[in-house]
Amino acid sequence: MTPEQARDKIIFALDVHGLADIDRWAAQLAGHVGMFKVGKELFTSCGPEAVKTVQRHGGKVFLDLKYHDIPNTVAKAMVEAARLGVQLANLHALGGEEMMATAAATVRKEFGDERPRLLAVTILTSSTAETLRQVGIERPVEEMVVRLARLAKDSGMDGVVASPLEIESIRAACGPDFLIVTPGVRPSFASLDDQKRVMTPAEAVTAGADYLVIGRPIAKAGDPVAASRMIVDEIAGGCP
Numbered sequence: 001m002t003p004e005q006a007r008d009k010i011i012f013a014l015d016v017h018g019l020a021d022i023d024r025w026a027a028q029l030a031g032h033v034g035m036f037k038v039g040k041e042l043f044t045s046c047g048p049e050a051v052k053t054v055q056r057h058g059g060k061v062f063l064d065l066k067y068h069d070i071p072n073t074v075a076k077a078m079v080e081a082a083r084l085g086v087q088l089a090n091l092h093a094l095g096g097e098e099m100m101a102t103a104a105a106t107v108r109k110e111f112g113d114e115r116p117r118l119l120a121v122t123i124l125t126s127s128t129a130e131t132l133r134q135v136g137i138e139r140p141v142e143e144m145v146v147r148l149a150r151l152a153k154d155s156g157m158d159g160v161v162a163s164p165l166e167i168e169s170i171r172a173a174c175g176p177d178f179l180i181v182t183p184g185v186r187p188s189f190a191s192l193d194d195q196k197r198v199m200t201p202a203e204a205v206t207a208g209a210d211y212l213v214i215g216r217p218i219a220k221a222g223d224p225v226a227a228s229r230m231i232v233d234e235i236a237g238g239c240p
């Protein structure tokens, strides 16, 4: 894989809370990562201006607001996400088939091919079998992830967010065109933080991930540009 292809797979998690932080990170990492993720912290503090600020730097955006509500509310929120011109947006697969199908159909009807790819979050990478048991789900994590990925595909979603450990079973269940986005990626030089189900970037891409969401291994590195270069090299060197 070329370094450019490897770079385009990296989504940097902008887990910050001010427009000045976005300017700083986007200026520093433009050309070193493929996309920027605007999540709950940043969107709650800065709103749509967060997305526009990344876009002013020429950056692509994954709007990670993980919607989970009644179908009508989620579909309308997704339409507003699409209006912002983001490349990826997500909801929680646990919201069920009607919620996902309504969102997918509404966005497709309004935006056609000029729409974000819609992702469903399966089971969060910080969750374990014990987390599921606490909310009454007595099933292994992997079984739940594959079940939710199939449901997402059947509901018209373009892909899922899942831990790297489940990539291979999702690929087998949902086919080669279904997008798989994986957080919980930890290069050999980084600590686990609160992530529990992890792989290295090269392992995740080899297993079939389309995009890797990476935050702290880059943000907390002494030299974030060097860290992103090391990750690009690790992917490009380790993947055919």
Ligand SMILES: O=C(O)c1cc(=O)[nH]c(=O)n1[C@@H]1O[C@H](COP(=O)(O)O)[C@@H](O)[C@H]1O
Binding pocket: 013, 015, 039, 064, 090, 121, 123, 124, 125, 126, 161, 162, 163, 183, 184, 185, 193, 195, 213, 214, 215, 216, 217
């Ligand atoms: O949807 C996500 O991006 C997401 C899903 C998930 O299951 N786990 C997960 O960590 N994330 C996000 O991925 C990012 C991971 O950041 P780091 O752990 O710092 O690399 C965070 O912004 C999380 O919100």
